[in-house]
Amino acid sequence: MAEVKTQGAVEAMEVAEASRETEWEKPSFVGQLFLGNLDVDLIHPFPEQPAEDKAVGDEFLPKLERFLAENVDADKIDEQGEYDYELFDGFTKLGAWGMKIPKEYGGLGFSATNYNRAIGMVATWCGSTVAWLSADQSIGVPQPLQLFGTKEQKEKWLPRLAKGAISAFALTEPGVGSDPAKMQTRAVPSPDGKGWILNGEKLWCTNGLKAEVIVVMAQTPPKVVKGKEKKQISAFILEMNTPGIEIKHRCQFMGLRGIGNVLIDFKDVFIPKENLLWNEGQGLKLALITLNTGRLTIPAGCAAGGRRMLDIAQDWANERVQWGAPIGKHEAVAAKIAWMASHTFAMEAIVWLTSGLSDRGEVDLRLEAAMAKLFNTETAWQCADHLVQIRGGRGYETGRSLRERGEKGYPVERILRDMRINRIFEGTSEIQHLFIAREAVDPHMKRGYKILQPETPAKEKLAAAAKAGAHYAAWYPSRYLGWSHFPKFGEFGPLSGHMGYIERTSRHLSRSIFHSMMRYQAKLERKQMVLFRIVDIGTDLFAMSAAISYATMLAKKGQKNAIDLADVFCREARMRIDANFSNLFTDHDDAAYRLVLKLLKGDYDWFKGQMVEPVVPTAEQVEEAVRKLA
Numbered sequence: 001m002a003e004v005k006t007q008g009a010v011e012a013m014e015v016a017e018a019s020r021e022t023e024w025e026k027p028s029f030v031g032q033l034f035l036g037n038l039d040v041d042l043i044h045p046f047p048e049q050p051a052e053d054k055a056v057g058d059e060f061l062p063k064l065e066r067f068l069a070e071n072v073d074a075d076k077i078d079e080q081g082e083y084d085y086e087l088f089d090g091f092t093k094l095g096a097w098g099m100k101i102p103k104e105y106g107g108l109g110f111s112a113t114n115y116n117r118a119i120g121m122v123a124t125w126c127g128s129t130v131a132w133l134s135a136d137q138s139i140g141v142p143q144p145l146q147l148f149g150t151k152e153q154k155e156k157w158l159p160r161l162a163k164g165a166i167s168a169f170a171l172t173e174p175g176v177g178s179d180p181a182k183m184q185t186r187a188v189p190s191p192d193g194k195g196w197i198l199n200g201e202k203l204w205c206t207n208g209l210k211a212e213v214i215v216v217m218a219q220t221p222p223k224v225v226k227g228k229e230k231k232q233i234s235a236f237i238l239e240m241n242t243p244g245i246e247i248k249h250r251c252q253f254m255g256l257r258g259i260g261n262v263l264i265d266f267k268d269v270f271i272p273k274e275n276l277l278w279n280e281g282q283g284l285k286l287a288l289i290t291l292n293t294g295r296l297t298i299p300a301g302c303a304a305g306g307r308r309m310l311d312i313a314q315d316w317a318n319e320r321v322q323w324g325a326p327i328g329k330h331e332a333v334a335a336k337i338a339w340m341a342s343h344t345f346a347m348e349a350i351v352w353l354t355s356g357l358s359d360r361g362e363v364d365l366r367l368e369a370a371m372a373k374l375f376n377t378e379t380a381w382q383c384a385d386h387l388v389q390i391r392g393g394r395g396y397e398t399g400r401s402l403r404e405r406g407e408k409g410y411p412v413e414r415i416l417r418d419m420r421i422n423r424i425f426e427g428t429s430e431i432q433h434l435f436i437a438r439e440a441v442d443p444h445m446k447r448g449y450k451i452l453q454p455e456t457p458a459k460e461k462l463a464a465a466a467k468a469g470a471h472y473a474a475w476y477p478s479r480y481l482g483w484s485h486f487p488k489f490g491e492f493g494p495l496s497g498h499m500g501y502i503e504r505t506s507r508h509l510s511r512s513i514f515h516s517m518m519r520y521q522a523k524l525e526r527k528q529m530v531l532f533r534i535v536d537i538g539t540d541l542f543a544m545s546a547a548i549s550y551a552t553m554l555a556k557k558g559q560k561n562a563i564d565l566a567d568v569f570c571r572e573a574r575m576r577i578d579a580n581f582s583n584l585f586t587d588h589d590d591a592a593y594r595l596v597l598k599l600l601k602g603d604y605d606w607f608k609g610q611m612v613e614p615v616v617p618t619a620e621q622v623e624e625a626v627r628k629l630a
């Protein structure tokens with residue numbers, strides 16, 4: 001029943017593995033959590049924004065807010081499926097294209113916290129605007145340029161970008177999305193030795209429509225390392241006015257209808273030598289690090305969106321009376337609002353925790369950022385769904401239609417449409433799960449790798465087994481030992497019980513990861529249903545830790561009822577965690593997988609029933625359409 005690994009799959013895995021960041025130079029809260037160690041000191045006291053830095057954001061945000069409220073008509077942008085490009089100048093005057101660019105290069109030099117505060121504010125108003133700003137700065141040229149550019153490269157491009165030259169990030173292709181290692185776009189050295197010649201195409205490049213400069217990833221000629229040919233992927237900065245670049249299609253979407261997202265064709269495009277970013281062969285690593293580093297932006301937008309949705313829910317739940325009571329007092333509606341409030345609190349805790357820690361730069365946030373992306377995008381989507389339900393028929397009606405018939409024009413259906421993509425772009429939820437799972441099992445993999453490899457000589461296998469045995473003889477029993485009850489974690493007051501639960505459960509989780517390794521051995525990497533439950537447990541534990549630390553800080557500052565938000569969140573998360581443990585190894589998984597293999601093969605085609613089949617155009621009709629387009 002195990003699927004066959006094709007040569008292509010093996011190659012893609014090898015390239016992806018080679019591009020993985022393997023070093024852990026700084027401590028990782030979540031990394032330790034998976035090993036059964038709760039290192040509370042890494043997240044508590046909560047990393048509050050320093051007053052000086054807060055003042056910088058406080059000065060900028062009201063200006064941004066006024067500009068959005070007075071100029072950005074989010075409904076109109078959505079309806080016409082086109083952005084209002086005159087707004088770009090206004091953003092330039094605000095300095096919004098250079099929020100993340102250091103002051104020395106003409107940017108605003110914002111901290112991660114201030115940048116995410118600004119992105120959050122925009123997210124409560126217009127999803128398309130967030131996408132323009134975020135694709136430009138979170139993943140577009142400024143991000144990899146600051147991380148990997150030379151001094152000359154930074155001096156050449158950063159001031160231009162800060163002044164509003166739009167940028168974009170081009171990784172995805174029609175044939176490769178989640179596994180970019182198999183990209184087909186190629187760059188070969190130009191015959192005159194002055195640069196590279198690029199050929200291929202890139203799909204769904206956000207901002208590509210207006211971008212002056214993009215970062216593009218392409219295969220460069222393979223290199224022979226230790227006698228074996230190694231695929232190379234490199235990253236380049238590309239000026240979009242270079243001959244040979246053609247925007248072949250403007251993509252239209254369910255939501256974010258004002259973004260400039262395109263399919264780009266490259267035909268013999270010359271890229272000067274000095275535009276290579278970082279080193280040849282390190283382009284995929286650069287792309288993955290860029291995405292990891294920029295990954296906190298989407299969670300920030302989701303958390304702020306959560307607050308906006310809660311605000312609408314609160315208003316409507318008070319105002320709308322059905323069956324003799326405001327709908328918010330009917331328990332089924334109250335349950336949804338409680339979920340939204342408590343989970344929005346957790347989303348916000350995660351965002352300010354990770355932003356604060358990122359600004360301090362003392363911890364490794366790779367896993368936390370992936371969890372933030374996973375948790376906040378899934379949670380915000382669920383909030384949007386709850387909100388549509390709470391608004392009833394009005395949740396399905398457009399804001400304009402509501403306004404035109406004299407009601408409050410809450411754009412709930414637009415929020416839902418705009419929100420959906422967050423679970424897909426910059427790494428889908430499934431890919432975040434896989435990334436986190438890979439790191440969760442890594443400490444055990446490293447110890448077991450030689451033992452599990454069939455080609456390892458017996459003598460080496462024995463030595464590795466003895467070494468691993470000695471380690472686990474001490475480690476495994478220690479994962480049963482610990483003290484998590486009062487007075488431990490007393491500083492968390494009413495939430496100390498939940499912190500104790502996290503401590504006990506992290507040890508339980510570490511044992512379960514170990515049991516999974518023993519049970520499935522090398523096949524564990526394919527047991528995604530098990531791995532995903534492990535990741536979901538870890539993610540809920542992280543969200544609980546963040547919420548508890550955040551609420552404790554807020555309560556100390558006088559916001560005492562923040563404790564209730566964290567408490568309700570922890571209760572809900574604990575129910576999910578307990579359910580995930582109960583079902584960790586269930587025979588449902590095999591039954592479900594077997595069913596799908598049969599379904600994919602066509603065994604259930606009888607079940608399809610009668611459907612209207614689309615009319616397939618004839619070859620002549622296609623030719624005619626192409627002729628008309630040309």
Ligand SMILES: Cc1cc2nc3c(=O)[nH]c(=O)nc-3n(C[C@H](O)[C@H](O)[C@H](O)COP(=O)(O)OP(=O)(O)OC[C@H]3O[C@@H](n4cnc5c(N)ncnc54)[C@H](O)[C@@H]3O)c2cc1C
Pocket residue numbers: 135168169170171172176177178179203204205206207253256261421424425426427428429430431434528
């Ligand atoms: C609006 C929008 C904006 C975008 N902006 C950009 C951009 O600016 N730059 C850019 O480079 N790209 C961009 N993208 C591309 C985006 O990042 C990809 O859509 C995303 O990475 C997923 O790739 P895919 O759509 O090809 O899905 P696929 O990779 O084909 O995946 C399809 C489904 O299979 C799942 N899946 C795939 N592999 C596995 C696996 N091994 N295990 C389990 N499940 C798996 C996925 O999670 C998904 O659910 C954008 C896309 C959209 C729609």
